[in-house]
Every structure is written in C-alpha cells, then in structure tokens.
Amino acid sequence: MQITKLGGYLLAFALVVLTGCAVDPKYSALKPLEGADRKVNINDIRQLRQMDRTPILDANLIAFVQRVRQRLEDAWGKPCDCVVVVDSFSGYEAYSLSTTTIVLSAGLIAQASSEDEVAAVIAHELGHVYQGDTTKGSQQQAALDMVKLAGWATGAGGYTLLFGETVDDMTKGLIYKRWSKEQEIAADRFSAQLLLKAGY
Numbered sequence: 001m002q003i004t005k006l007g008g009y010l011l012a013f014a015l016v017v018l019t020g021c022a023v024d025p026k027y028s029a030l031k032p033l034e035g036a037d038r039k040v041n042i043n044d045i046r047q048l049r050q051m052d053r054t055p056i057l058d059a060n061l062i063a064f065v066q067r068v069r070q071r072l073e074d075a076w077g078k079p080c081d082c083v084v085v086v087d088s089f090s091g092y093e094a095y096s097l098s099t100t101t102i103v104l105s106a107g108l109i110a111q112a113s114s115e116d117e118v119a120a121v122i123a124h125e126l127g128h129v130y131q132g133d134t135t136k137g138s139q140q141q142a143a144l145d146m147v148k149l150a151g152w153a154t155g156a157g158g159y160t161l162l163f164g165e166t167v168d169d170m171t172k173g174l175i176y177k178r179w180s181k182e183q184e185i186a187a188d189r190f191s192a193q194l195l196l197k198a199g200y
Contacts, residue, residue: 037066038083044101045085053087056106061086065104068119072126075198080129084122094121096128116200123194127187 040055048055056062065084073080082100089105096102102125104118112118127133 036062036083040083041100044097047097056086069122072123072194072198082129094125096125119200123191124187127190133183
C-alpha cells in the first residue's frame with residue numbers, strides 16, 4: 001500500500017511540474033520591490049523566506065545597490081535582467097538565487113568600507129549570472145526538492161538512509177555549495193575585469 005501511495009504522489013507531482021497548469025500566474029509573477037528599478041521574481045522572495053531571511057525594504061538602500069549593479073551592467077554592455085536584494089542576515093554573505101535575483105546581506109553592506117567593496121561582491125555574483133552558473137544551481141535545487149518530496153512520500157526520514165544525512169542538513173549549506181571551485185575562480189576573474197571596466 002505504501003508503494004502505491006508513493007507512486008501516486010510522485011505522479012501527481014510530475015503532472016503539476018510538467019504541465020504547469022496548476023500554477024496560478026499571480027503567484028509566479030514578477031513583483032515590484034520599492035526602490036528597485038526592476039521587479040523581483042516572487043519565487044526568489046519565497047526561497048529567501050524559506051531560508052528564514054527577510055528582504056529589507058529601505059528604498060535608499062535598495063536604490064544604492066541597484067545603482068551599483070546598473071553601473072557594472074552598463075560597463076559590461078549586456079543587461080543581466082536581474083535585481084539585487086538586501087536581506088536581513090547580519091553576517092557577511094552574498095549569493096545568487098537565480099538568473100534574476102542576487103542577494104547581499106545587511107551585514108555585508110554594514111561592514112563594507114566603501115562602494116568599491118560592495119561593487120566587487122555584486123560583480124562576482126554577476127559573474128555567476130552571466131556565465132550561466134545560476135542555471136546549474138537551479139538544477140541542484142530541483143534535485144534537492146525531489147529528495148524532499150521522496151522523503152515526505154515515504155513518511156519522514158526514510159530517505160536519510162539513502163543519502164547519509166538529512167535533507168535539512170543538506171539545505172543548510174546549499175548556498176555555499178552551489179558552485180564548484182572552477183566556477184568561483186571564473187567569477188573572481190570576471191569580477192576583476194568588470195570592476196576595471198566600470199572604473200572601480
């Protein structure tokens with residue numbers, strides 16, 4: 001009986017993912033973020049909240065990071081079609097959630113000694129966006145979501161025997177494990193070139 005239920009859950013999930021019919025457009029639309037020059041993908045905001053992060057909605061702060069991003073983007077000569085979001089985390093952190101959303105922590109902004117330092121971090125994340133690393137990261141996230149689904153379908157924790165650690169443990173460091181060493185080095189090189197072009 002358990003195998004039949006598992007098959008039913010997986011089939012239902014596959015149908016929703018493959019057809020897209022069950023997705024209400026108002027929940028997957030881009031939404032305005034006060035102070036930003038572009039809209040933010042609501043799914044990226046949801047992902048932030050799942051990580052217990054809250055976007056900071058200070059219009060001046062948002063305008064500052066968008067201005068830096070725009071300067072870098074103009075210097076590169078190709079739009080990234082992305083937005084920079086500042087989250088409430090007090091540590092020093094930056095990452096790309098998707099091809100449309102780069103996140104800087106409030107702690108990073110507070111500890112930065114100059115605009116150049118903030119620009120260097122944004123330029124590095126733009127390297128991931130422009131080089132397509134975010135697409136590979138999205139594939140990792142999709143695989144992780146499938147593991148979670150399998151865990152729920154098998155009834156809490158049966159999947160941990162297969163993977164050697166709990167899904168929660170796997171997700172805690174996900175933003176730090178998304179890119180390979182080669183991708184990080186490439187993003188650093190990209191950042192150095194972009195900062196020079198932008199006059200930082």
